[in-house]
Amino acid sequence: MNTHVITVLAGDGIGLEVMPVAMEVLEAAIEGHDVRLEWREQPWGSDYYRQHGRMMPTDAITTMTATDAIFLGAVGHPDVSDVETLWGMLIPIRREFDQYVNLRPVRSFSGVRSSLAGDPEIDVVIVRENVEGEYSAVGGRSYQGTPFEAAHQQSIFTRHGIERITRFAVEVAQGRSGRLVSATKSNGIIHTMPFWDEVVAEVVAQSDGVQLESVLIDALAARAVRSPQSIDVIVASNLFGDILSDLVAGAVGSIGIAPSANLNPEREHPSMFEPVHGSAPDIAGRGIANPIGQIWAGAMMLRHLGHDDIATGLEEAFTAVLERGEVTPDLGGSLSTVEVGAAVIAELRRRR
Numbered sequence: 001m002n003t004h005v006i007t008v009l010a011g012d013g014i015g016l017e018v019m020p021v022a023m024e025v026l027e028a029a030i031e032g033h034d035v036r037l038e039w040r041e042q043p044w045g046s047d048y049y050r051q052h053g054r055m056m057p058t059d060a061i062t063t064m065t066a067t068d069a070i071f072l073g074a075v076g077h078p079d080v081s082d083v084e085t086l087w088g089m090l091i092p093i094r095r096e097f098d099q100y101v102n103l104r105p106v107r108s109f110s111g112v113r114s115s116l117a118g119d120p121e122i123d124v125v126i127v128r129e130n131v132e133g134e135y136s137a138v139g140g141r142s143y144q145g146t147p148f149e150a151a152h153q154q155s156i157f158t159r160h161g162i163e164r165i166t167r168f169a170v171e172v173a174q175g176r177s178g179r180l181v182s183a184t185k186s187n188g189i190i191h192t193m194p195f196w197d198e199v200v201a202e203v204v205a206q207s208d209g210v211q212l213e214s215v216l217i218d219a220l221a222a223r224a225v226r227s228p229q230s231i232d233v234i235v236a237s238n239l240f241g242d243i244l245s246d247l248v249a250g251a252v253g254s255i256g257i258a259p260s261a262n263l264n265p266e267r268e269h270p271s272m273f274e275p276v277h278g279s280a281p282d283i284a285g286r287g288i289a290n291p292i293g294q295i296w297a298g299a300m301m302l303r304h305l306g307h308d309d310i311a312t313g314l315e316e317a318f319t320a321v322l323e324r325g326e327v328t329p330d331l332g333g334s335l336s337t338v339e340v341g342a343a344v345i346a347e348l349r350r351r352r
């Protein structure tokens, strides 16, 4: 029996609603396979913060080190600042476990109306650098309280960091059409971005079967909404990847569908899998959150743990459910979170 120990961080808001549903769906997906999932649930997040003054205990990283993957719901609460949730939990996990790849597949589904004219078919993978670049803690404020007050922040791009994210993106592209788009802004950001371009081009030049196109981020944003079909795989820095993936996911339809994986591809540390959406305080507690983003994140986790076949089966099952219109109100349906989960489980069993 192949046992995987999974840290479960349901978090806050709708995270608490979509997580148990996704766990049940994953249990159904592994039925009949030689796999066991051992769940280790932790109560960390914004509620924990309000009781303990921190998002997670001091030994949280050590506690998770011994597990095979982290399955995250959503963290956030109107009374807890985004800086606290990000720097108190998500960023330490990504950095301590060197999850340097943020992988975000974005697909359109028939039955899910996109916000783009003509409902184009979209199938894009965004590979975002996840631990360096623009999101650095290097910088500060000067001359506070004077008319000369200023803030400055340095981006840190390392050769090592650009090489490894590009190598990962190249592998993704090789498994698809071979077309790789690199997001840049070397005309305006004249130190880090030309370096990014240079290293990306070097890595691609050493690889087989990949065609590189370097596109300015502003032009790429326009192209992502005008002709997303012309894009297959994107490699981008931390900031550009962050914005682009929300842009493309937003164009496709509900934010409730999109998944995201924070990967340590070498498997030296646990990777983390989460839906793109947040805790959605506006709909929390009503049982209507779309669980597909969490379920799809779970499929990515199974794939990372070596179960390609189970992951593919699960993706096919929730695609069928989506395309039949068995969906939550955000997609125009009337099913509850739990009912969508049940529909996916029924579909999995039907296909067995």
Ligand code: ATP
Pocket: 014, 074, 075, 076, 077, 255, 256, 257, 276, 277, 278, 279, 280, 281, 282, 283, 288, 289, 290, 291, 293, 328, 330
């Ligand atoms: P946080 O501060 O935790 O990031 P947020 O409100 O800023 O939360 P999201 O949680 O991503 O951001 O929500 C943005 C919008 O999308 C909200 O109106 C929310 O209700 C909706 N939404 C997000 N996730 C889902 C979901 N799974 N199902 C249905 N609607 C969702």
Ligand code: MG
Pocket: 278
């Ligand atoms: Mg938010």
